[in-house]
Amino acid sequence: MSLEERRRFCRAPPEQRRRFCRELLAGWASSPERRRRVLVPLPPQLRPRRSSRLASAWQPQEGVLRGICAVLEAHVSPNPDQARSWQQLHYPDLNNYLVFLLARGQGCCFEVRQAAGLLLKNNVIADSVSIPPSSQQYIKSELLPCIGATDRAIRSAVGTVISVLFQIFQFAGWFELFQALEQCLYSDNLDQMEGAIDVLYKICEDVPEQLDVDVPGLPKPPIDVFMPRMLQFFQSPHASLRKLSLGCINQYILVMPLEPYVSIGQYLQGLSVLVKDPSANVRKMVCSASVQLIETWRDVMEPHLKNITEMILKASKDSDDEVALEACKFWLAYCNCGLTEGLREFLPRLIPTLVSNMVCTDDDESLTDAEEDEPFPDRDQDIDDDNESFTDHDDDDDDDDESLADAEDDDYGVNAANLRRCSAAVLDVLSNGFGEDILPTLMPSIQETLGRTDDESWKEREAAVLSLGVVAGVCLDGLYPYLQKMFADVLFPYLDDKFPLLRDTTRWTLSQYCESMVEEVDKLRAELIKADKLKEEAVAELDRVKVERKFLCDWLWSQVHSLKASLAKRDDEAVALKRPLEERTDESEGWKSRFEAVKRACDEVAAEAAKRRRLD
Known part of the structure; x- marks a missing residue:
């Protein structure tokens, strides 16, 4: 699964993530490759005892063990044949001998035991399918007691091999690992607690999503068992536990969300305590955690940004340059996430701190x-x-x-x-x-x-x-x-x-x-060139407008003259039409006077006739 796929997976709702993991594990467990690579049942009550008898029955042969030790000693010692020393390791059950040297080689130097662990890890990565089930069981049974080894280098080598094997088996195929980690985490032995967190750190580097899956025989995901204990280590008197637990959680939150197993507020409260830690390494990891949070879970962290900013502002003034450097990376991440405006209220305190940190040291x-x-x-x-x-x-x-x-x-x-x-x-x-x-x-x-x-x-x-x-x-x-x-x-x-x-x-x-x-001068020069060009364009446009206006005036003048001529012609036509009308008007006036004279004569005759009738 790619990093982007992991992030999309982590942003999905919890139920959807768990359903996806169950389906993925179910399909993988039923595949032929899975059957070849893992041992079957997981819960303690179902684990076969035959594998334990096979594991305890295997014993190394002294001559072969001495030969492998000699080859490993030659490899860790500078010599011209160092590159060819690995080619001499052609022994049956080689991986069993390697884990035996890593886990029980008290008589060998630490370099040889570490080389055995490195070679075992490489063999598992290269061809885990070819390792017989009995050898797988023996390797796992020998590694678990060494999680809490007294030597830190051996614990680290054991944790590396366990993390590689975990990618193959997970807790579903190696339930004893979960039990061993839980027992070591909750013990009072410092070596065991450090060893368990170291294993979890390496698992979180490779497959953190496997800590958030349902495991047969467990009522809740493994991370729900480990996370509360790691948060408790924030208050441990041992700086190594504080550093390892914080580093483990930092690796986990790169691709997986903290909730619902722990609240963001609780985690940030733990960081605010650790930022004052007497160990510079712990303070440095607090700043790294803040960078990861804002880069990976920006939306989730926005309500808490003010508290985080106050915390990192104090870390930016740390007397340890490496701590202050990690704090400076937070400001870059903050701005690169598009949240620059949120720093405005902190500028009066942030800027003097930055200028102070720019003072060179004697070894700069x-x-x-x-x-x-x-x-x-x-x-x-x-x-x-x-x-x-x-x-x-x-x-x-x-x-x-x-x-x-x-x-x-x-x-x-x-x-x-x-x-x-x-x-x-x-x-x-x-x-x-x-x-x-x-x-x-x-x-x-x-x-x-x-x-x-x-x-x-x-x-x-x-x-x-x-x-x-x-x-x-x-x-x-x-x-x-x-x-x-x-x-x-x-x-x-x-x-x-x-x-x-x-x-x-x-x-x-x-x-x-x-x-x-120079850039300002270039800008001014470009603006002047642009202004000259605009001036030339304006003059050309003005000339064009002048020509168009002259043409328009000439056209209007010609239209006025044409209109005047047309009106004069129409006046003449009107006069010519008016003359016969006037003549007819005179004629009508003559006829009108005649009509009125006749009418008066008629009226007089009628009056005379009426008068005569009255007289008669």
């Missing part, structure tokens, strides 16, 4: 390189390397957002870097995320530091100059008010300082500003 390679290169003139490749010495961005990498998830390993070279470089990388990421908003916090401390002139403070001044170079590319506009005074009064005089590293860092910082200023 930058200090050594500057002193060694001082007598020699710079070559072209040296100058190119110096320009990318503190933050190594890759502008050509446009693959996808997955490059951000690996920024602390690839873009900033954290794996090969020290606290100084990693802190500079974090400051660079913050400047890209917040821009000029970091300057009110950054500049007062830088100005105060650069105001000092004593020789004892030259490393702090060099870190301040380095900080100015780191933020130059993004915060140039906000830095303009400070540049004139800093360049003239501080940076230029530092070019002749008596400390080589301060001179080198000043040159690098000035190069960053020169590069940024």
